[in-house]
Structure formats: structure tokens, C-alpha cells
Amino acid sequence: MIPFNNTMDIVESDDQLGETSEEDSELSDGQLQEAFAKGLLKPGLNFATEEKKKSVNNVEGLKQCLADFRKNTLPWVERLDLVNLPAEDIVAKSEGKLDNKASGNINPDDDFQREMFFYRQAQAAVLEAMPRLQKLKIATKRPDDYFAEMAKSDQQMQKIRKKLLMKQTIIEKSEKAKKLREQRKYGKKVQVEVIQKRQKDKKAMMSAVKKYQKGMSDKLDFLEGDQKTVKGGPPGKGAGKGAGGQTSDKRP
Known part of the structure; x- marks a missing residue:
């Protein structure tokens, strides 16, 4: 009789454990459904919670960087910066027309005028930079045995x-x-x-x-x-x- 009672107790304890495990599984299923509804579920066994990005607005650091840029401690050959007006329009000059684009008076909505302004400004930069580079004895043409721009030395x-x-x-x-x-x-x-x-x-x-x-x-x-x-x-x-x-x- 004693062994029979022990087996009955074991069966009852197993039933209780099964009920608790079912309750836990129901709770876990509910949590999964809630996470799926919020869009937190991702492919894989595990998913990481998204952390809020911290935005940094370091005003003092930005001002310091701007001040360093304005110092212009590097020589011009390291910067190669130029501020100039666009080159003279030879066609307009030959036709006797007034060149209003030289002062930057152009219509920004006109694609042709805008692109021509950029083109003439690049021409003026070349006309100013080439003599300065030649004066500094810096090569402006590629050698005859030049292959291509590569990362190799x-x-x-x-x-x-x-x-x-x-x-x-x-x-x-x-x-x-x-x-x-x-x-x-x-x-x-x-x-x-x-x-x-x-x-x-x-x-x-x-x-x-x-x-x-x-x-x-x-x-x-x-x-x-x-x-x-x-x-x-x-x-x-x-x-x-x-x-x-x-x-x-x-x-x-």
C-alpha cells in the first residue's frame, strides 16, 4: 500500500508542474503577441530592444573647429582655394552685349545660365591657379608613363x-x-x-x-x-x- 501512495503523490506533483508550465507558456505567448504587435520581433531567436539615439549639439566644439578652419595656417598649395568671379564672356564681348553674369546677376531657375556661370567660374580659377602652380614649380601635367590613379605606390x-x-x-x-x-x-x-x-x-x-x-x-x-x-x-x-x-x- 505504501508504494501505491507514493506513486499517487508523484502523479499529482507532475500534474501540478504541467499546469504551472502551461500557465508560463501562456504568459510567454502573450508577451510574444504583444511584442509582435509593437513591431519589436525580428528574425532570429533573440531580438534586441532599440535604444533611443542621443543627439549631441556641441556648440563650443563646432565653433572651435570653425575657428581652426579660419586660421588658414596651411600654405596655399595645401589648400588650393580660390575666390574669383567668372571668366569674361568672349562671345558677348564680341557681339557688344553687356555681361551681367560677371557680377553673379543670373537667374538661378535658368539651368543654362547657372551651368554656364559655374563653367566660367571654373575657367577663371584655372587661369589664376595655373600661373601660381607653375611659379611654385608644381607639375600640372601627368607624365608620359602615367598609368592611372591607384592606391598603390x-x-x-x-x-x-x-x-x-x-x-x-x-x-x-x-x-x-x-x-x-x-x-x-x-x-x-x-x-x-x-x-x-x-x-x-x-x-x-x-x-x-x-x-x-x-x-x-x-x-x-x-x-x-x-x-x-x-x-x-x-x-x-x-x-x-x-x-x-x-x-x-x-x-x-
């Missing part, structure tokens, strides 16, 4: 340039060697053709000589080739061959 760009030049040199050498190999192949081919032609001519001449010696032919056409060789080539070799041919003819 000039030393790194010089290394890149050297690599590019090296690659170009290697390619040129390779192409030159290829042409030389082709020329050598062509020269060898021509040389082989010349040697084959000489051997063919020599063979034909020897065959004609043998036929003449055996009486199979009475033509001396093969001697004409030797005479042409004597006229065009060294005299010694041609003369010797001709003499040899004549002595062989006189033999019985």
Missing part, C-alpha cells in the same frame, strides 16, 4: 612596369628566334633543292656521256652545259671537264 607601379617591359622583351625575342628558325629551315630547304638539282644534272650528263661512248648517241648536247658552266663559273673546273670529254672522244 609609385614604387609598386614601377615594378609592374618593369615586369610588363620584361614580358614584352621576352615575347619579342621569342618571335625573333622563331623567324630565324623559319629562315634557317627555308635556307636548308633551298640548299637541299640546289644539291638535288646538281646531282640530277650530273647524273643526266654522265648517262649522256656513257651513251656517246658506247655509240648509242651521236649528240653532244651535254657539252653545252659544260660550256655554260665555264662561262658562268670558275674557268679551271669547266676547262678540265671539257678537256676530259674531248680526250675520251678521241680514244678508239
Whole structure:
């Protein structure tokens, strides 16, 4: 009987725990619904509450920064600031018209007048700044070997340039060697053709000589080739061959 009572107590305690957990879950569901209605729920398991941004209006600090800007302690080459009127309108001057835009008297709603005013003011700034920069010996043109505005240093760009030049040199050498190999192949081919032609001519001449010696032919056409060789080539070799041919003819 005692074990039975213990089991009953355990079952009752489990039921009580289940009821309390259901109440907690109901409360948590209600909180979630309230947070969802307020738009506080975000994707994910957790969500962070939004804190109000604090706006800072440091008047004294702003005034101090403005005073530092007005000091103009830096030289002009570091600031490059100019205050000038727009450049003279050459077209209006040639037509004899009064230039009211030079004093800034323009219609701000007219896009063309406004843009032309900015354009002429930029022209005036260039006309004033260029002589000052040249006087300070500051380069105003990019060098011929300039690549582009990059975050890398000039030393790194010089290394890149050297690599590019090296690659170009290697390619040129390779192409030159290829042409030389082709020329050598062509020269060898021509040389082989010349040697084959000489051997063919020599063979034909020897065959004609043998036929003449055996009486199979009475033509001396093969001697004409030797005479042409004597006229065009060294005299010694041609003369010797001709003499040899004549002595062989006189033999019985």
C-alpha cells in the first residue's frame, strides 16, 4: 500500500508542474503577441530592444573647429582655394552685349545660365591657379608613363612596369628566334633543292656521256652545259671537264 501512495503523490506533483508550465507558456505567448504587435520581433531567436539615439549639439566644439578652419595656417598649395568671379564672356564681348553674369546677376531657375556661370567660374580659377602652380614649380601635367590613379605606390607601379617591359622583351625575342628558325629551315630547304638539282644534272650528263661512248648517241648536247658552266663559273673546273670529254672522244 505504501508504494501505491507514493506513486499517487508523484502523479499529482507532475500534474501540478504541467499546469504551472502551461500557465508560463501562456504568459510567454502573450508577451510574444504583444511584442509582435509593437513591431519589436525580428528574425532570429533573440531580438534586441532599440535604444533611443542621443543627439549631441556641441556648440563650443563646432565653433572651435570653425575657428581652426579660419586660421588658414596651411600654405596655399595645401589648400588650393580660390575666390574669383567668372571668366569674361568672349562671345558677348564680341557681339557688344553687356555681361551681367560677371557680377553673379543670373537667374538661378535658368539651368543654362547657372551651368554656364559655374563653367566660367571654373575657367577663371584655372587661369589664376595655373600661373601660381607653375611659379611654385608644381607639375600640372601627368607624365608620359602615367598609368592611372591607384592606391598603390609609385614604387609598386614601377615594378609592374618593369615586369610588363620584361614580358614584352621576352615575347619579342621569342618571335625573333622563331623567324630565324623559319629562315634557317627555308635556307636548308633551298640548299637541299640546289644539291638535288646538281646531282640530277650530273647524273643526266654522265648517262649522256656513257651513251656517246658506247655509240648509242651521236649528240653532244651535254657539252653545252659544260660550256655554260665555264662561262658562268670558275674557268679551271669547266676547262678540265671539257678537256676530259674531248680526250675520251678521241680514244678508239
